[in-house]
Amino acid sequence: MLEKQKGFIGPIGDDLPSLIPLLFGLMIFFSTFTLTFNSFDQKTASFQYDLDALKIAASLRGNNYVYDYPQFKSLCDSIGVQSLSFRAGIAALSPSADETVFNVEFLKDGPNSAGANTYVCPENPPELKLEGSQNKKIVSKVLPIALQQKNSSGTSIIVPARLVVIAWKVIQQ
């Protein structure tokens, strides 16, 4: 009887070695599960930001021809996206060499004077600065658009311009 019980350290003690791979397996499973869940969540959110930015661009684009500021304003008012902060507007076709998403210069509907309206949406857009942008997910979209303007001779002309949409969301660290 004693021979048979050699090394026997009790009914629980005998099963102790099997607990090591068991706990290790559970640890691997839950780590991978958490990783997968987080990755899935992040990617889904990222797609939603992209889709929302495209929706903003589609709303502002209208029929791809902006003839004056009131029309642009009504297109701007039709945007129903609330999930993102954004600034969007019409900029010159050729950007300056140092242009980034933080300093896009939007066009005005007339000569640079106090009365001129800027083609920017919303009217008082939230600021986006390089400082503090590390915790923001920024999405930008650019589409060509036709903009009616008056040239130096006073003739109405339609020029190609860029519809720039910069959208962002503060992400949890």
Add this chain to the structure above:
Amino acid sequence: MGMKGQAAVTDSLYFLLIITGLSVFLFVFANSYGSTVSQSLQRKYETDFASSAMETLFNQSIPRDTNAKISDAMESDYLLAALKEDYADNGILDSTRDYLTKSIGAIMSPISDSRDYIFYFYDTTPPGNSQTGSFFYFLLKTSVIPCPQGTNCAKFSYCAPADFSSLQGLSLSLSGTSQSETRLIFVRPSDSPGGSATTVRASLIMWPATVLGQNVLAALNCAPVPA
């Protein structure tokens, strides 16, 4: 009775094996999830870009006096109207061709670094005894790869493919293309056989910048756009 501990260890090792398999599956899923959605979103953006580019191009103005600048022209017209007028003269684009090329280059400039494209007008009415229509304007933009820093890597060419079968090589060598196409009614020169009104296909196809094979370029019959 004495084997009980070993049985428990074996069971737990099997459990570990199953868990490892499951974890590998989850890991692969996490890494691959979204690539198709991401591609679809990119494709949607590019298609939107192509259709916007096309509409902007045709809506934009051209000075009536082709020597004037649009910024101080006294008279202007829609580019599309000028193209139709030019084509109706002699069945080719001559006075408006360069303006059109510059406009396309400017409108496509936001994505020009990463995308190549073709833009063409195809008259669907066969001229004379021909069985197929003809391309009367065909612009190809390719990229110089690798591109030395500080140089212009966009290369523009006018091409004259014989017919649509000449584009087969091009379409086979490309992936991830986005396209916008529209049909327009043009007026042909009055002495053209086959009537005066004709349907013209205007098409813009773009793709991620890539090197095209010599056989593809030969089929397109291209010559560089004069500087």
